[in-house]
Amino acid sequence: MTQSGGRPDSRVRRLLRHGFSDPASADRLLDSEALVPLRDDTLFLDALGATADPDLALVGLLRLVEALGGETQQLLDALRASKPLRDRLLGVLGASTALGDHLATHPADWQALVTYESADLHPGVAEFEHALRDVDSPDALRVAYRGALLSIAARDVCGTSDIAETAAELADLATATLRSALTLAEADAPEDAARCRLAVIAMGKCGGHELNYVSDVDVIFVGEAAAGTDEDEAVRAATRLAAHMMRICSDTTAEGTIWPVDANLRPEGRNGPLVRTLSSHLAYYQRWAKTWEFQALLKARAVAGDEALGEEYVAAVAPMVWQAAERENFVTDVQQMRRRVIASIPAAHVERELKLGPGGLRDVEFAVQLLQLVHGRSDASLRSPTTLEALDALAVGGYVGRQDAAALDAAYRFLRTMEHRIQLFRMRRTHLMPEAEEDQRRLGRSLGYRSEPIAELHKAWRRHAAAVRRLHEKLFYRPLLDAVAQLDVGEVRLSPKAAGQRLEALGYADPAAALRHLEALASGVSRKAAIQRTLLPVLLGWFADSADPDAGLLAFRKVSDALGKTPWYLRLLRDEGAAAENLARVLSGGRLAPDLLLRAPEAVALLGDEGGLRPRDPAALAQETLAAVGRAEDAEQAVAAARGVRRRELFRTAAGDLIGAYGTEGSEPQDPAVAIDRVGDALTDLNAATLAGALRAAVRAQWGDELPTRFTVIGMGRFGGHEMGYGSDADVLFVHEPREGVSEHEAGKAAFAVATEMRRLLQLPTADPPLVMDADLRPEGKSGSLARSLASYEAYYRRWSVVWESQALLRAEPVAGDADLGERFVELIDPLRYPEGGPDEDAVREIRRLKARMESERLPRGADPTTHTKLGRGGLTDVEWTVQLLQMRHGHEIPELRTPRTRIALAAARAAGLVGAEDARTLDEAWVLASRVRNAVMLVRGRPGDTFPSEPRELAAVGRYLGYEPGHVGEMVDDYRRVTRQARGVVERLFYDAE
Template sequence: MRGGGAARLARYGLLRTDRAADLLTGVPLGLWEAGAVVDSPAEEILVALGGVGDPDLALLSLHRLATEDPAVLPALREGAGLRRRLLGVLGASSAFGDLIAARPQLWHELTDPGAYAHRPATGELVAGLLGAVGAKIADGPTTGTSGAHATVIGPAAVLALRNEYQRRLLCLAARDITGASSMDEVSAELADLADALLQAALSVAAATLPAGRPPARLAVVAMGKCGGLELNYVSDVDVLFVAEPADPDGDCEGALRTATTLASSMMRICQQAAWPVDAALRPEGKDGPLVRTLASHQAYYQKWARTWEFQALLKARPAAGDLALGGEWLGIVSPLVWKAADADGVVADVRAMRRRVVDHLPSAEAAKEIKLGPGGLRDIEFAVQLLQLVHGRTDPEIRSGNTLEALAKLRAGGYVGLADGTAMGEAYRFLRTVEHRLQLQRLRRTHRIPDDDDGVRWLARSLGIMGSAEKGPVEAFLAQWAQVARLVRQLHEKLFYRPLLEAVARVPSDAYRLSPEAARDRLGVLGFTDPAGALRHVEALTTGVSRTAAIQRTLLPAMLFTFADSPNPDAGLLAYRKVSELLGRTPWYLRLLRDSGPVAQRTAQLLGASRYVADLLSRDPEALQLLADDNELKPRSFETLLTSMTGAAARSVEPVAAVTAVRTLRRRELLRIACADVLRLLDVREVGQALSDVSDAVLAATLQAAIRGVTAERGEPLPARIAIIALGRLGGQEIGYSSDADVLFVHEPDEGVADADAARAAIAVAERVQRLLAARSVDPPLTVDAGLRPEGRQGPLSRSLASYEAYYRRWSSVWEAQALLRARVAAGDAEVGERLLWIADDLRYPVGGLDQAGVTEIRRLKARVNAERLPRGADPTTHTKLGRGGLGDIEWTIQLVQMQHARAVHDLRSTSTLDALQAAAEAGLIAHHCAADMITAWRLATRVRNALMLVRGRPSDQLPRYGPDLAGVAWVVDRETDDPQSFVDSYLRTTRRARRAVEDIFGA
């Protein structure tokens, strides 16, 4: 062939141009001469060929058909609809090409446009297949031994059924290929066609039943894809059989034998005519009897059935035979499905079954599998069925055997997000359409993408994916398939492994259906002290027909159990209602609770345990999004905090507005840390470090804002450099939620500036820092306390380096030296701050160690603090700060050791209590067991002190001996402790050991 003719044929999509030219030129087609189209109608046929899945295959099949029946060519020239339907089928399926070549008259079935306007009714299909075997429809459906019986039997009946089935299948394939029927309609019609063939085969089986058999009723129940009205072109048809005597008092054993003969014969006829009938989903599988009575089915499902069997029953429906008997069977087993879904382990069983399917699939196969592989059809089906098993116990609306219908109902009911449900439905339709095209090609059962490019190209074109200039059909299809598979896998893991599923599955289904009185009783049993109030909150959240109320009805049953496990269920539920009312109209809120990992359970735990968290969350409800990801609950680094807070402050010229922005950021960080603390994601040192980093960043940003404000008021640059020195717990980076910021302000005059001018400016800045952070606010306060400065509250708020040096060398007391043990630079000019610490070293780490007079003074001060500062009525055994073996005892002890030995032992020069204790033990200054006892007690007392703030929402140093606050603290500190009193006993034992160590060291 000349190059021009080949190129022109290639433009029609034909790849085998030499063969195409031979087929088009010769008899019987005659559409092509000397490299040109014969006439205009022939051009239209060639153009139509170019739009089918495999133009070369379609042309070859057309040539074979025209050889048998030349009348097809004029019909194709004249009928655009016929061209589209016939060539579309021939280009999509070599099997249909073979069939039409063998039975040329079949192409006439595609000429009537009216046959493609609608999906045929089920009755029409049944009538067609019954008519093929001569059954009288007027006699009614075959229900076992009664009803319509075929008059055509034996091989003739099988041939008649096969021919009618193939005729119907051809018409359906034509509507499918041309888009006249959607994927949903195609799958449903395939199931209807299967029902019709089952019914017709049963009529043939009844006609061949030997005379004298006991009469029987027989129902055929469709399972699997046929049961769900979502059948493939080529698939086993899963069924199970139910039988009863035709006469209620008749011979049951004889009726079962009759029904078994009918069922076996029906299965054989169907396999010979179209496809295998698989009854392996029946009770006991292939080892069980083929046919059972209603009572036998009921007994089996009540006693022996496993989770996968109940999952299979989700798709069961009466399909053929005695539909009334099938309805009775369904009425018996359906309630058992939802009762079984109440059992423990259902969620785990379904997940394990899905994992087994994936694990048993060879890795080389998984990459090409659209059904069983990751991101395939089974991922969608298992996710939908698991959601149905969990939520369908209480919501009959979502009980459907059809995957797409169930998904739509789950979406409408709020169990699946709108976007997720839509995306999963679209992905399912795409994958099922791919499956249909794969099976149409040779009418063989397959779910595997072809390995070769030619096979993928045919598949892509048969799906209407023709590609583009940048990407051919092969690349375009593979890219779309990969995108769909990724999406399906993501959604599968999101829905299938949603933590809320286990929680909901553990809620007894009767808990959803209680009367108001019974609901109040149930809430009381769960542990709500005000059941009526709790019920009001539940009703307020769940009443109505809105999507919000529907999702709350899904969430709350499981969350109530989590609230009940928390220390204060009533307060937690009330806080949840407040947050929900603040965020209920926010699109992401309920979606986050339902879909995003452990958010719902964490929310219930936090609100039921911590008033502090509840208060913060009520002011910043959008922070709930932090709970979705453990990484979001990790404290942010000091550098990150400093950048965000100084940046926020810099965006406002006015200092008050600047610090308001900083305090807002602090509130979010406090909530982040508190949530991680309650959820046991941080240990006590990490909490102290995180809180200290936040305070340092706040001080730095506030100092900058104060400097800008004072500078603006002065109208000239600040004449000094300023630093803030952290002391106390802030200096040790071990503050709690309620700790003040103990600080010193230090400045250094610029060159040539008088000390008095520099001091006035620095004091103005320090006062501004205190005032800005002390301003009334809904946010937790950060009190800047400079009471540990030289001369205390009588001294100037800020001093120069020279003034500090002069004071410390001449006037300082032992307690001031002790306070400097935890001094470090927190904010401001780092050089100025470090120079002050260098000055302080001689005072806090005295040459030769602390003399005896200093030791005596420290002991005297300690005794005075314990006597004067312990609140009236406080229990000294359980006061976390000033009690025996508490924080004060331990900190004064290690600080005494530091002042005695840190000059010589450099590792003791730490602002951290725990690091100093460890260093003292390693240096042999404290016995290891004493250090261990004090470290354990310090960690416990710090955790209790933090927990008191978290639980009560206000500061306290006193561990209660009984009551809800004690229960809350015990729950936050030691989740494993069921008895709050045993927690108190453990606290007392720990602090007694620490007290003995303190007396050994501090009293020596």
């Protein structure tokens, strides 16, 4: 059987076996006149089949042959005679369409691949300078650079050079190219060259001898005056030379480009002068430099220009680099920089990122550099600018386990090789896995995967990325555990000093105490200690990422001590993916949640259940509380049982809030407004259930199952508005109605006794956050009766009610007790709080007078009115009184305004056109922010507060809760003042009618 054109079908099948994707087209190309001499050469076909993309290699070879014209025979003879040339040339053509284009344009460059001697295997700067020696123009330099790159790529794809050697060769070629470019710039401006000394310092991957095929070459320029030249004039001359050198490398012409030269790592970045003197550099680093700048200087290397000046610069900055870990905010700065890198990745690219994503190259580099900066202070052997050399030194020194270092080395080499082969194809700067199937196939084959190249490629990538993610944490913390675990780990053990340095650099303020906790948790050969040694490397990383790592670790030890003999506890943390991370975030997020957990440690089980942190259904919660009260023997035990339910539910709410579970819907990002509403609902529901339990306990203690009078509890203020915070009191009214046959006097006595007993029970000493019942909003305030009948309320409100009481009743809602009585109370007060025609002008003036008096008299002495969340400018009271005035004025006509909830009422006012959309947004944002700050303060400090904490760690923890990165607490306070200032402007207009 033959295929069209008479070619045997067996030849096509043979090409298919050699890896051609389109064997029919390949067969036609092999029949081209220029390639006929090689068509049936088995060695040639085998060499094509060994390339990453045989189809591409064949097309590239045909283009080269056609470009050579009459000189083709020399190439064909050489290909038949030399296996190294076949492997190199075809390997490059099958891996890089960009280098194929170069050979088609400069066909004579194929001869650079003929040489196969020891000097050719691993060239250095001298060999590359020799290759570039004859360039006399920028275009000539571009052509010579690409020719040298051709040789590097040939060694790479054939396996003659490994990834570390290839990256070093690329850096050496960049060094030679920078020198040639500077020589060309000096030749164009000899007068500038005579006026100055200019040194070029390589940074980043070039400085670290680990450059990519396509990468910016980061540099810093140092200039000094030549003898007899004014310094300012010399710096200007050096700046012109440096700028010219950059253009030679960065410009694109018909001969392409070399690579961009990036000088943005210089002091002040792109806003700073391109060239500085050495003294100017040092003055900047001593006074103004940030931690990341010293981290970048770790790779500084003099590469071109005045060698003595360059070496002087490197020697002068080195001591500063190795003192960076002693800076006050070192760990915060380093972690923040890493978070910003991750946050900058477009969501669509995260899964394809080789460099910046989780388990990517930057994770390895970040981890190695951080350990270098911590331990390189006292161990000069760690000061290599090259990632893999530094990783090896860390292993030799015992700072990293040898097996961990070997696994990380292998993962880094694999990921860098992937990155190189992806870039090599089109010579474009990218760190993304290609999406096209043919590109992934080529990439897989270039890495040696032949049977199922795409599947094998992805499998290996997943394996290595997972190893990096795991080791990124383990690298820091495993040696710490080995240092305290009292086991024979078979490796060099970190000294106590080195372990303390590492913990301190990672944010632990008391490393000695932290080491004691680790020893208590992880020492010994028990199964419990073994599981802890598995968990702690990751947990310690999560603690270190918090505002108070020490508090997180101490709380974890306490919880572990309390639950250490419970078989499910460590198993939960080990086996349930989210449980350990959730626990770490909760324990390091402040005092309230850990304190609650330590009094009910079994609640840690909630952290492993996907739905465990969602708010409970109010009816189910009330039913559980009443059942627990019913099982108690007396009132005190009953209220203790109700408090036990409240403690667990308060922990559930606090934990869900801290990990962001209340502000999300599916995969949607955290919404602070949604979170504050859900937290308010959850706290209101659990406190209502607790009051219901206390009411049941109080009734049972004296009257058994039925009180002589119907009795209900009305929530007021934040309680009635479903807007309770963690530190809110429960504002209430007590309402009763005598049962049939019971006298008003007897019913009143019973109601008073029940209300009093409820208060007594809830005031019993407890270590939990108290639930304070405040009944001061009742008629006549503290002087009035604690509990009144419905008829008494009706008579009072009809005859004596004042405007502030009508305003307070806007947030009245039944929360416990007789539901029917509660509804009738609401019907009673509706005309009072939503009066027909609204309040008269005298009432409005009185409301405004009361508000002004509150502002002047109730703000605590010394409190900052710009940051007080309740009574301060644009705070909760400002927003709530503005909304409540609108409700009183328009609630009778607009039913949507009849709600005890501030945000819902504000939205209704906006929908009705009573408030402009922008004003409503401003008020809503301020109310949400002030509420979140109050909740954050309670979560962090374990006690209520209406302003930002002054203690730095507490303030930082509030910032983390509000979503601010470490080191940005000043920005947080500024934002709060800006938002509330804008809200106050709206309040002045809407509440005080000020234009």
